[in-house]
Amino acid sequence: MKFEIKDCSEDQLEIVKKHISQFELDDRSLHHSQFLVALQNNTIIGFGRIREHNNCSELCSLGVIEPERNKGVGIALTKALARKAKKSVYLVCIIPEFFKKLGFRLCDTYPEELLNKLHYCTHELIVPETYVVMKKG
Template sequence: MSNIKLQYAEPQNMPFIKECIERFRLDDEDMDYRQFVVAVEKNEIVGFGRIRPHKEVYELGCVGVVEHKRNHGIGKMIVKHLINIFPSNVVYITTDLIDYFKRLGFKRIEHGPKELVEKLQRVCKSKCREGAVVMVYRKARKSEDKL
């Protein structure tokens, strides 16, 4: 793992990220390179994830690891990094990988923010990812839970 570096994405990384997002059936809305971090090994992108700003909340999402590098902890590394740099203490995610994110400390919530519930209905249906839910990870509170 020490040979993997996490860094902010650059504009030229986006074609590769977009191709993976399409293949992995991830959220392809509102994609801006400044939202993404990439995991790089030997000058190649092996994974990525983003913090997507909505109107009232931020969402951790689009976590993807290239197929031949899965199950080596890269996904976990990306999620932990995004949690660390997350701009609010409440980290939302919409996902159908409920058990995966439970192990990373996320809890399922029944009533997520309206804009995330709407996104779930819109994106998860179009990507055939039925069964997706809103989950939340609460960082140690500094002051406010809101943006």
């Protein structure tokens, strides 16, 4: 499957926002400059975001449209986002096995911004799975 990873434009962000809502991902303080998109024939098939905090970079709002899952899109986006990050990369997720394959590990101590994110997820983005915090490296 051929696709390309590119910076997200302002117009593309409007499409990404619809997917974020549909996937029930973190929709706070979105800006197109934070995002990368995976494009196939100029159609967005995946997206992800790096939020720069004072003490870390946060990989978040990662999503791949249903028909394109398990085809390497999420892996490619995660690697590209980690390269884009300016500081140590952390994330809050419910699928740790996916991220372990990409060099992330569970962590017990993390910057305050991730504590706030964990609180937001467990109280606003309620799912049956358990949220965990992970760090790259």
